[in-house]
Amino acid sequence: HLRGVGLFAEMIRKKTKDKVDELMKYCVQVGKDIARMYKEAGVDVIAVVDPMVSQVSPKHFETFVKEPTTELNTYIREELGLRVMSFSCGDATKNLELMCQTNTNGIAFDENVDLAYAKEVANKYNVSYGGNLPLTTIMLFGTPAENVEEAKRELEIGKGAGYILSPGCDIPYNTPIPNLVAIADYVSGNYTSLDDFSDESLADDGADFEDVEVEPGHVFIEVITLDSEGCAPCQYMCEAVRGVLPKYEGRISWRESLVKTKAGIRRMKKLGVANLPVMLINNEVVFNNIVPTQAELIEAIEKRL
Incomplete structure (x- = not known):
């Protein structure tokens, strides 16, 4: 770990x-x-x-x-x-x-x-x-x-x-x-x-996680997790994103959407995601329940840039 x-x-x-x-x-x-x-x-x-x-x-x-x-x-x-x-x-x-x-x-x-x-x-x-x-x-x-x-x-x-x-x-x-x-x-x-x-x-917890509109030359990464503070695979997937941020300074934005909220569950159902953690790039599921290597993540980002 x-x-x-x-x-x-x-x-x-x-x-x-x-x-x-x-x-x-x-x-x-x-x-x-x-x-x-x-x-x-x-x-x-x-x-x-x-x-x-x-x-x-x-x-x-x-x-x-x-x-x-x-x-x-x-x-x-x-x-x-x-x-x-x-x-x-x-x-x-x-x-x-x-x-x-x-x-x-x-x-x-x-x-x-x-x-x-x-x-x-x-x-x-x-x-x-x-x-x-x-x-x-x-x-x-x-x-x-x-x-x-x-x-x-x-x-x-x-x-x-x-x-x-x-x-x-x-x-x-x-x-x-x-x-x-x-x-x-x-x-x-x-x-x-x-x-x-x-x-x-059990009360609702606010606004839903919506798709982010992606501008040309930029990439949006979303990691859907149980909670990266307590789930090891979730943590590693978030770390993978943080690891490539310096290479793409100003061209990548990202967020972690926690399924410990009702908004997170609705997001998960909307995307048809069955397993966690999941990484989306430009609102498309790319890595489903598998942590990418740095090379794999860079390749996926470059493809979308």
Whole structure:
């Protein structure tokens, strides 16, 4: 995470692949140390969280990620005697099967992943699977009744051994407590009312994010995110834009449109965007749930200039 977007370039260049391996070995050791401290604190399940699984190809996962993750998971299970869950945010669909091959007890994922497919993969490898209540459209902005209906739908899909109903990722700040209580009550069999709660946090939040009219010789970049302050892929996509700004001084304007607002959700639906983060250039989706390298972003900008 501290290495930033430069890590992707190092995965691609032959001369720098050894640097990636060295960094991964270091991260495994840090992971082992932290897991040991967690056990001493009384933790029973360790979540090995790798938000970048959605950003790398299966080939790169096999080359750089699978062996170190397996080593860490094996340490947690066999040496510490704990259970381990492997989590990735974003559309990690292409790597779900590889995640299951890392000696994990289970996989967890967000709303970008199809629950029925995840169930199929998890059952194949006899691991548990957790997810994937939508964070904003349902948990943050939905009513208690809508949250119960979504939980009911997901339990129907995931029912059977190994399924854990859970939020897709970090619960957004200001998620109405009645929404969380309604889900818990439904699962425990205590939910009796479908009355909608009124909560000021559900109020509209102002003007929509509109298309920006682009002048000749200029480029407008929009990054739609959950929140770059808390979502690693979102942060890297915003960093990618900031990285090229000096090269195009005065010719690029950009904004981050957060889906933690109703305006952001409307923007996302208007564009037909299903996964996050997404980068638009001149109001056209160019990089969907994948962080571009600097070279790829420059090429896309030059094409539109």
